[in-house]
Amino acid sequence: MIQTINPTIKAVAVLIPGILLSFAFDIVTPLLFLVYLLVLTFFFAAIPWKKWLLFFLPLSIFAMGVAWMTMLYTDESYQTGPVLFQFLWFEVTLGSLQVGVSLALRSLCFITLSLLFALTTDPTKFMLSLMQQVKLSPKITYGILAGYRFLPTFQTELVLIKQAHQIRGVQRAKGFKQKWQHYKQYAIPLLANSIRKAERVAVAMESKGFTGDRHRTFYHALTISLKDWLFLAGMLAALALAYYLSYQLGYLRLIGQ
Amino acid sequence: MNQWKLKDIVLLSMLGVVFGLIYLAFFGVGNVLYGLLTPVGLGPLSYELIFGIWFIVSIIAAYIIRKPGVAFASETIAALTEVLVGSTAGPTLILAGMVQGLGAELAFAATKWQDYRLRILLLSGVTAAMVSFPYHYFMSGFAAHASWLVITMFITRMISGALIAGLLGKYIADQLAATGVLSGYPLGKERQQREEQRSA
Amino acid sequence: MKNSDPHSQPLFQLRQFSFYYQGQEQAVIDQLSLSLFADEITLLMGASGAGKSTLALCLNGLYPEAVEGKTEGVILYQGKPTQAYAKGLLNQKVGIVFQDPESQFCMIRVEDELAFVLENLAVPREDMQAQIQAALELVGMEDYLYHRIHDLSGGQKQKIALASVLLMKPDYLILDEPTANLDPVSRLEFIEVIIKVQKEKQQGILVIEHQAEDWVERADRMVVFNQASQVIIDDQPAKVFANYQDILHAQRIALPPAYLKRQSLPQSSPTAAVPVMEVQQLAFRHRSQSILHDVSFFIYPGELLAILGENGAGKSTLLQLLTRLKQPLEGEITFQQKPLAQWSEYELRQRTGFVFQQPEHQFICDTVYQEITFGMEVNEMPSAYIENRAAALLRLLDLEQHQFQNPFMLSGGQKRRLSVATMLDETPEILFFDEPTYGQDAQTTKELLGIIDNLQQQGTAVVMVTHDMELVAQHCQRAIVLSEGGIVFDGPPCHLWKENQLLDKARLRAPYHERVTQKAATIG
Numbered sequence: 004m005i006q007t008i009n010p011t012i013k014a015v016a017v018l019i020p021g022i023l024l025s026f027a028f029d030i031v032t033p034l035l036f037l038v039y040l041l042v043l044t045f046f047f048a049a050i051p052w053k054k055w056l057l058f059f060l061p062l063s064i065f066a067m068g069v070a071w072m073t074m075l076y077t078d079e080s081y082q083t084g085p086v087l088f089q090f091l092w093f094e095v096t097l098g099s100l101q102v103g104v105s106l107a108l109r110s111l112c113f114i115t116l117s118l119l120f121a122l123t124t125d126p127t128k129f130m131l132s133l134m135q136q137v138k139l140s141p142k143i144t145y146g147i148l149a150g151y152r153f154l155p156t157f158q159t160e161l162v163l164i165k166q167a168h169q170i171r172g173v174q175r176a177k178g179f180k181q182k183w184q185h186y187k188q189y190a191i192p193l194l195a196n197s198i199r200k201a202e203r204v205a206v207a208m209e210s211k212g213f214t215g216d217r218h219r220t221f222y223h224a225l226t227i228s229l230k231d232w233l234f235l236a237g238m239l240a241a242l243a244l245a246y247y248l249s250y251q252l253g254y255l256r257l258i259g260q
Numbered sequence: 261m262n263q264w265k266l267k268d269i270v271l272l273s274m275l276g277v278v279f280g281l282i283y284l285a286f287f288g289v290g291n292v293l294y295g296l297l298t299p300v301g302l303g304p305l306s307y308e309l310i311f312g313i314w315f316i317v318s319i320i321a322a323y324i325i326r327k328p329g330v331a332f333a334s335e336t337i338a339a340l341t342e343v344l345v346g347s348t349a350g351p352t353l354i355l356a357g358m359v360q361g362l363g364a365e366l367a368f369a370a371t372k373w374q375d376y377r378l379r380i381l382l383l384s385g386v387t388a389a390m391v392s393f394p395y396h397y398f399m400s401g402f403a404a405h406a407s408w409l410v411i412t413m414f415i416t417r418m419i420s421g422a423l424i425a426g427l428l429g430k431y432i433a434d435q436l437a438a439t440g441v442l443s444g445y446p447l448g449k450e451r452q453q454r455e456e457q458r459s460a
Numbered sequence: 461m462k463n464s465d466p467h468s469q470p471l472f473q474l475r476q477f478s479f480y481y482q483g484q485e486q487a488v489i490d491q492l493s494l495s496l497f498a499d500e501i502t503l504l505m506g507a508s509g510a511g512k513s514t515l516a517l518c519l520n521g522l523y524p525e526a527v528e529g530k531t532e533g534v535i536l537y538q539g540k541p542t543q544a545y546a547k548g549l550l551n552q553k554v555g556i557v558f559q560d561p562e563s564q565f566c567m568i569r570v571e572d573e574l575a576f577v578l579e580n581l582a583v584p585r586e587d588m589q590a591q592i593q594a595a596l597e598l599v600g601m602e603d604y605l606y607h608r609i610h611d612l613s614g615g616q617k618q619k620i621a622l623a624s625v626l627l628m629k630p631d632y633l634i635l636d637e638p639t640a641n642l643d644p645v646s647r648l649e650f651i652e653v654i655i656k657v658q659k660e661k662q663q664g665i666l667v668i669e670h671q672a673e674d675w676v677e678r679a680d681r682m683v684v685f686n687q688a689s690q691v692i693i694d695d696q697p698a699k700v701f702a703n704y705q706d707i708l709h710a711q712r713i714a715l716p717p718a719y720l721k722r723q724s725l726p727q728s729s730p731t732a733a734v735p736v737m738e739v740q741q742l743a744f745r746h747r748s749q750s751i752l753h754d755v756s757f758f759i760y761p762g763e764l765l766a767i768l769g770e771n772g773a774g775k776s777t778l779l780q781l782l783t784r785l786k787q788p789l790e791g792e793i794t795f796q797q798k799p800l801a802q803w804s805e806y807e808l809r810q811r812t813g814f815v816f817q818q819p820e821h822q823f824i825c826d827t828v829y830q831e832i833t834f835g836m837e838v839n840e841m842p843s844a845y846i847e848n849r850a851a852a853l854l855r856l857l858d859l860e861q862h863q864f865q866n867p868f869m870l871s872g873g874q875k876r877r878l879s880v881a882t883m884l885d886e887t888p889e890i891l892f893f894d895e896p897t898y899g900q901d902a903q904t905t906k907e908l909l910g911i912i913d914n915l916q917q918q919g920t921a922v923v924m925v926t927h928d929m930e931l932v933a934q935h936c937q938r939a940i941v942l943s944e945g946g947i948v949f950d951g952p953p954c955h956l957w958k959e960n961q962l963l964d965k966a967r968l969r970a971p972y973h974e975r976v977t978q979k980a981a982t983i984g
């Protein structure tokens with residue numbers, strides 16, 4: 004299960020293919036890799052598919068937008084082949100269609116990679132893993148974790164500020180100008196309160212004997228095992244295979260070609 | 261790194277988290293703009309127009325805390341938040357965040373982290389745009405775009421960086437300082453000194 | 461005092477110690493000289509705003525750095541200045557429970573919070589689970605291991621704060637009003653736990669408190685501060701209360717009930733027959749956990765109604781339902797014969813008032829003065845009226861010197877008073893207070909009650925959540941007790957004190973004089 008892969012290794016395994024994929028401008032390479040990622044997502048990461056679609060669908064619309072845009076504004080060097088159709092004053096050629104679809108597929112790969120990581124990783128464990136495996140200093144790790152502690156509480160904070168305004172009789176905003184004022188009335192106190200909290204959390208951490216030095220034990224110990232290396236190798240091998248097959252089939256097109 | 265206090269780290273991390281959320285929301289704004297501009301034939305400019313928003317935390321954090329590395333770290337954390345909360349652009353977004361943060365940091369580094377006047381903040385927005393543009397050129401395949409368009413996009417991004425990140429960033433930080441919560445940080449202290457001088 | 465022996469070495473030694481907050485000319489602590497010993501329990505008392513909490517944070521080295529303050533003189537810990545200790549080291553030796561437990565946590569879940577302490581001390585991983593379990597059992601919170609701290613009630617948070625400090629096994633323990641949010645039985649249990657730990661470890665403890673009642677017999681020594689944090693009395697607690705009552709009064713310190721005559725409540729049952737608010741079959745739940753069910757009662761004009769119950773009983777939740785900050789799952793609430801849901805927001809807020817349990821939740825302005833005038837400005841009162849009223853409130857609640865200060869930078873008691881003051885700008889029909897008097901000294905408690913009394917005279921119904929049974933006995937005509945999500949008692953407090961079984965179940969305790977009489981009766 005991908006949930007159990009060490010978070011640091013997982014991040015590397017997701018990041019490197021992401022970068023390497025950016026060299027391909029053909030359709031087949033990202034398509035093959037996307038198929039691999041989908042298989043991985045649906046058979047090896049227990050992500051509820053409804054939840055996955057909830058994230059994936061809106062994002063893929065964005066990817067379609069990218070494809071469309073690229074098609075209309077293709078650089079001359081890519082505007083090869085016959086003209087397929089005209090849209091307003093744009094001419095779309097076979098070459099530009101190809102580039103557009105390729106970039107769209109690349110976006111889909113990025114999205115799938117991102118979801119594969121985000122939906123199977125606990126942020127706290129990720130930070131702890133960075134400290135335990137990459138030797139990030141505890142001061143920075145816990146400092147950042149303390150910042151993340153605010154994430155689930157923002158909603159509560161917002162509710163509290165809203166309640167305070169209600170109780171104090173701040174009136175509902177009516178016009179556009181009042182609404183803008185209102186935004187400020189919420190946004191600045193929300194930020195100010197968060198800053199105050201941040202300062203206090205730092206004090207609280209020190210009051211509990213946190214010194215920031217490396218001599219400490221871990222309640223949640225994270226390790227790297229063979230399985231993690233296999234996962235990384237699998238990701239890289241899959242991408243290499245996608246490039247190779249695309250080359251063999253004669254489709255491969257790299258940047259600047 | 262060693263001159264960072266724990267409270268600096270927590271603050272910049274908290275800012276990173278808050279603005280990570282705001283950044284995500286602005287993808288929506290970008291999409292709306294995109295929808296509006298595409299019929300006029302200017303679709304690709306939509307994101308560039310508001311690109312400055314994605315540098316803003318660097319400038320706010322650096323302006324408040326005023327230590328080396330703050331611009332870079334806060335932007336990285338913001339990007340990390342986006343990915344962990346579920347973002348559009350994929351894990352490479354973290355890399356993008358680091359590149360943008362580095363760009364913003366350049367302006368402050370040039371003054372040896374001594375000068376935080378408006379002009380440097382504006383400059384920081386511009387350097388963030390300058391450094392991040394090649395990155396996106398490569399990652400998003402701008403190479404496939406016509407060159408006049410690429411140049412227009414680049415200029416738009418620089419202006420947006422200066423105005424949205426630099427100017428708006430300073431405005432927000434100053435508003436915060438006015439509430440008194442920043443008295444423990446360089447920006448708040450500078451403000452207090454100025455007030456004391458004025459009253460003296 | 462155990463350490464009358466002049467040769468024994470004090471653990472803390474303060475020499476002419478002064479402390480200034482950032483940018484302030486006047487010292488909060490002014491030339492304080494004091495010794496604290498490693499094996500005695502010291503009770504520290506003083507007016508609200510005297511600088512007790514400030515001292516606590518100076519002792520364990522968090523101040524001046526955390527607030528960029530300025531100091532003069534020295535604090536020696538085991539003969540060495542506190543500032544000479546490596547950062548964090550002193551914190552491991554001197555544990556502290558903050559006055560405001562909200563600002564004491566750095567993790568999301570109870571489990572991680574406690575583990576964090578052990579990690580800092582480099583306790584081996586295998587031992588952690590057992591130690592965490594033991595600490596939670598000590599404070600009676602073993603069922604809450606996986607809960608989010610954010611979701612706990614005020615008192616439950618305080619218990620977790622204590623558990624995590626006990627895990628540190630500090631050499632010296634500072635408790636800043638540790639029981640302010642606890643129900644009466646938890647309060648006693650909490651004190652018992654502390655005494656037990658102290659006996660085992662022969663550890664020094666500094667307790668800051670406004671209610672000395674339960675500490676008088678347990679503390680070895682009592683120190684009294686004047687307004688400038690100078691020591692004016694230093695003796696055994698029983699002697700202090702017996703001999704220095706005038707000084708204590710001048711320093712606004714409350715005498716324990718044992719030193720006061722029994723006061724009887726003027727029995728005036730509400731005359732009006734038409735309730736201001738009717739609550740029928742109210743139910744509320746958090747996700748799947750039922751918090752309140754089948755709650756029905758009426759509130760009458762001009763009455764002072766106390767809502768009592770153990771920590772987590774749902775008192776704060778009930779008030780939030782009655783003020784429409786939360787929506788009930790079932791049941792109906794009517795205010796002035798009209799369903800609560802049908803009131804316009806503007807009118808509802810004008811006719812009702814609410815004070816949160818955490819004072820900071822109330823604040824929306826940048827200065828104390830703005831907070832006080834805010835409501836009046838919203839209601840467009842004439843400016844002369846606003847000025848007069850604000851000045852009177854500031855004076856009455858002893859906030860005059862702080863009117864230009866940021867509300868978040870007040871002392872615990874000052875914050876509490878300010879949050880109450882924000883609701884006293886006019887005379888609404890019903891007022892809800894979530895523990896309005898905790899953390900107050902004798903004088904300000906009296907002023908607050910005076911104001912409440914005044915409002916009652918004018919027909920305002922006041923509903924108050926409180927853990928202070930003395931207050932209930934002396935001022936409330938009626939009490940409602942919540943237990944296990946329902947109402948188990950509704951009637952005059954004097955009847956409540958007789959129901960021993962019910963008191964046990966709801967973790968309440970009869971007030972001092974009542975207990976004494978009952979004891980005398982059983983012996984006689």
Ligand SMILES: Nc1ncnc2c1ncn2[C@@H]1O[C@H](COP(=O)(O)OP(=O)(O)OP(=O)(O)O)[C@@H](O)[C@H]1O
Pocket residue numbers: 481482488506507508509510511512513514515527559862869870871872873874899
């Ligand atoms: N962060 C701060 N900045 C400036 N002034 C402060 C700050 N914190 C407290 N003060 C002021 O210092 C004084 C002492 O505060 P402190 O919290 O020590 O009082 P206290 O004796 O604990 O009172 P209480 O019994 O109400 O808790 C108060 O007048 C308060 O307004």
Ligand SMILES: Nc1ncnc2c1ncn2[C@@H]1O[C@H](COP(=O)(O)OP(=O)(O)OP(=O)(O)O)[C@@H](O)[C@H]1O
Pocket residue numbers: 610611612613614615616641643746751769770771772773774775776777778817
């Ligand atoms: N957001 C929440 N999510 C889950 N449970 C909650 C939440 N808020 C409160 N609770 C639970 O509801 C119960 C009632 O809480 P409430 O704050 O009303 O108690 P209380 O009677 O005011 O206690 P105290 O005297 O300690 O303030 C508690 O058990 C608490 O843990």
Ligand SMILES: [Mg+2]
Pocket residue numbers: 512513514559636871872873
């Ligand atoms: Mg205090």
Ligand SMILES: [Mg+2]
Pocket residue numbers: 613614775776777817894
């Ligand atoms: Mg409560």
